Amino acid sequence: MSVKLKKILAVLVIAVLVFGWFVTLFGIGDQSKDDAIKSVKDALKYGLDINGGVYVVMEAQTDKTGDQLKELMDQTRAVIDNRVNQMGVAEASVTIEGTNRIRVEMPGVENADEAIQAIGKTAKLYFVLADNSIVLDGSNVKDAQIATDGGHYKILLEFDSEGAALFEEGTRKAVNGEVTSTIDGMSNNEIAIVLDNEIVVHPEVREVISGGNCEMTGNYSKEEATMTAALIRGGALPVELVEVQSSVQTATIGAHALDKSIVAGAIGLAIVFLLMIIFYGMLGFVADIALLLYVIMFLWSMVAFNVVLTLPGIAALILSIGMAVDANVIIFARIKEEICAGKSIRVAVDAGFKNALSTVLDAQITTLIAAVVLYEVGTTSVKGFALTLMIGIIISIFTAVVITQLFISLLANSPKFAKNKYFGVNEDGTPKQMLNKTFSFIKHRKIFYIVSVSIIVIGLLWSVIFGMNYGIDFTGGTTIQVDLGKQVAIEDVEKTLKDYELDPQIIYAGEGNTQVVIKTIKSLDNAGRNKVINTLEQAYGITEDDVLASEQFGPSVGDELKVNALKAIIIASIGMLIYIIFRFKSWKYGFSAVAGVVHDVLIVIAFYAIFGFTVNNPFIAAILTLVGYSINDTIVIFDRIRENKALHTRDNSEVNIDRSINQTLNRTIMTSLTTLVVMVPLCIMVSSSIREFIIPLMVGVIVGCCSSIFICSPLYYDLCKKDEGSKYLKSTAKKAKTK
Structure with missing residues (x-):
């Protein structure tokens, strides 16, 4: 070119960048x-944790099981989807989660009780006379709509031919x-419409x-008429459903967290x-x-693919910005x-x-x-996090390889900027970097092994003796967050709820400790x-608007989370092991890298056990x-080890591995x-919900950085040392024979 x-x-590119940021921030037109x-803030779709809903x-x-279960769940999803649509909830979603669960999300719904009851009605619909004899069932109903009736609403029913005859007789x-x-x-002289008994x-x-x-007339309000008509139209579910997890979120917490996330992201980016x-x-x-x-490509990709942005997704976005730097640094x-x-500068840039x-x-x-x-394995909120991360990875490759290369090649061809000082090199030909000293890592590897094993053993023993601090999504349980309007002593709240025998943990939240989380x-x-x-509400004079969030997890959800997490780690490790062996042509690289992954997971678990963070x-x-x-991080070092072994x-192995770690240390x-x-x-x-994502990620970044240097590379050395020893013995034996 x-x-x-x-x-x-x-x-x-500069023109697109300026125009893109203008549109991103302000849009075009009224x-x-x-x-x-x-x-972009108005164009994005937001999850329930930001917009509120149920x-x-x-x-x-x-x-x-198998195909029969799949067919049953597809039918169930279709019926619930129809019910939700009939309720007129905008941008609601009904999805199959796992093999035998249905997840329903309804943004902006305020009356959670009515909504949850309406979508979960399971029995068949019947029209029944006062003597409990059945006139007809829901399969005979063609449609149910609402219409105005003076200052109120009425429900209009339409039956099929069989239903018309049965209804006339009834x-x-x-x-x-x-x-x-x-x-x-x-x-x-009344006929009852019966659903779920x-x-x-x-x-x-x-x-x-x-x-x-x-x-049907009866001074219905619009909401009552709409809900009743929707239930009649929705018909029957083919299987009984039991609520295992539910959540009600107000938009107040999410919107506040969104604004803070934007500010925090801007600060971090700056x-x-x-x-x-x-x-x-x-x-x-x-x-x-x-x-x-x-950043703008990332945000508009989210809009283009209709990705729902959640608070965990915001965490993934900001994390991916940090990771996008990595490609440029390499x-x-x-x-x-x-x-x-x-x-020369030009040749160096190309090479x-x-x-x-x-x-x-x-x-x-x-x-x-x-x-x-x-x-693939995660729950819905985790899927949003993962999808956001995937989009970020793909875009970061494009911006680093294409955009960065375009501008740097122009600098390399510029008489003014094609100089060492503009490319991070001193005039004497030495690189400008944070660390100029070299270290002997392999020589001290046994110390690193002992420290790591000690932390893991202490953490695991701690978890056995004192237990892990599992959250309600693992143990099963309930969380309710309310704004009491003033600070109320936790003991008083406990007394208010003592008849329910909840044995609750109650903590303060919000400014001035006016909110409590139960x-x-x-x-x-x-x-x-x-x-x-x-x-x-009765004890403290609050209203429904003061209930900021409520959430429930059944015990089976927590068990499934543990199984899926273990499954995900195993599948991911196998996938990465296969890829590394394929790319590096040696099982030693793959084994060392996966061992490092296991090490990092165990270290983070030990950290959570010792410091009592919520799992x-x-x-x-x-x-x-x-x-x-x-x-x-490990792959970057291993790639350099492979290169140095071919060059030197x-x-x-000790010299080459130490050389490789030191060469990539500033980048790490x-x-x-x-x-x-x-x-x-x-x-x-930002809020505690994002903090729960960020804290283990921060610990993981530090642990991952250390393990690639102090664990994976030394472990690879130990595997190679055996081969070098074998080669030395063979060479010595061969020389002895020739003598």
Whole structure:
């Protein structure tokens, strides 16, 4: 590609960058109109933890397996999807989770009790006379709509031909006095609509109704009429469903966290930009341009693919920004090495990109493998985290390999900037870097082994003796968060709830400690939570609007989380092992890398055991992300070891491995630093739900950085040392024979 064409492309990239950021922040046109191009904040879809709403996970009570279970769950999902759509909930989603569960998300729903009850009705729909004799069932109902009835609403029913005849006969019996009521609360001339053995309505029959159409009046409100019509239209579920997990979130907490996340992300991004310029000068400035493009491409990709952004997804976005720096740092390090080797700037840039490409791809692909496994095995919130991470990895490869290369090649062809000082190299040909000293890592490897094993053993013993601090998503239980309007003593709240025998853990939240979070290992369904909430409302004069969140997990959910987490780690490890063996042509690299992953997971578990952090669903997501991040760092070092072994054939493994670690040490520190930097503001400023993701990730970044240097590389050395010893013995024996 000619320099002129590169300049044109660079100008276009800058123009797109400026225009893209303008649209991202402000949109185009009147934002209140539908035809306007919305700002990215308005264009994105947000999860329930940001927008508020209800989700419920229901488990099918069936012994069916395989294809029969799949068919049953597909039918169940279709019926519930129809019910939710009939309720008029915008952007609701109904998905099959696992093999025998249905997850329903309803953004913006305020009356959670009615919504959950409506979607979970399981029995068949019947029209019943007052003597409990069945007139017809829901299969005979073609449609049910609402219409205005003066200042109220009425329900319009339409039956099929069979249903029309049956309904006409039933109304004739009711009107002619042929029925004697056996149902409490029903008159002789009424017909009840029964769903799940509960009477939905029991309107009076005033005349014989023929023709297949009728209307039900009764001073219904719009909400009552809509809900009743939806239940009649929805029909029957093919299987009984039991609520195993549910959550009600107000938009207040999520919106507040979103605003804080934006500020925290901006602070973290600004610090990363500054660090890149400080340590890499003009190269760092180019990386900042690529990162700015990365962010807007990432955000608009989320919009284009209709990805729902959740609070964990925001954490993944900001984490991926830190990881995106890694590809640039690898490239910059290789360019500096080529310059220090005596090559011209232009040749060094071409050689640096060529040599760095395989390392960048290997490192990112192994992380991508972990993200894919996380997406396939994880629950819905974890899937959002994983999908966000996958998008970030793919875009980071593009911006680093294409955009960064475009601008750096222009610098290399510029008489003004094609100088050592602009490429991180001193005038004497030595590289500018944080650490100029070399270390002997392999010689002290046994110390590293002892320290790591000691931490793991202490952590595991601690977990056995004192137990892990499992969250309710593992143990099963309930969480309710309410705003009492003032600080109330925790002892008083405990007394208020003592009749429920919850044995709760109650903590303060919010500014001024006006909010309380009530946690109990007792699993309360929606009805049970409503009783507790009603008691709090009566005791402290609060309303439904003051109930900020309520959540319930059944014990089976926690068991499944543990199994899925273990399954994900095993599958991800096998996938990465196969990829590494394929790329590096040696099982020793793969074994050492996977051993490092296992080491990192055990260290983080030990950390959680010793310091008592809560082990919950975000912890699982963070552990699985750590699997990908940890191996990313290891792959970069292993790639350099492989290269040095080919270049320095006369040096033994200890020399080559120490050389490789020292050559990549500045990159390892820089990448870990930038990743931590973007997470620290998020951890400090945002809600506890994001903090639960960030803390294990921060620990994982530090542990992953250390393990690639102090565990994986020494372990690879020990595996190679045996082969070198065998080769030495064979060589000695051969020489002895020749003598």
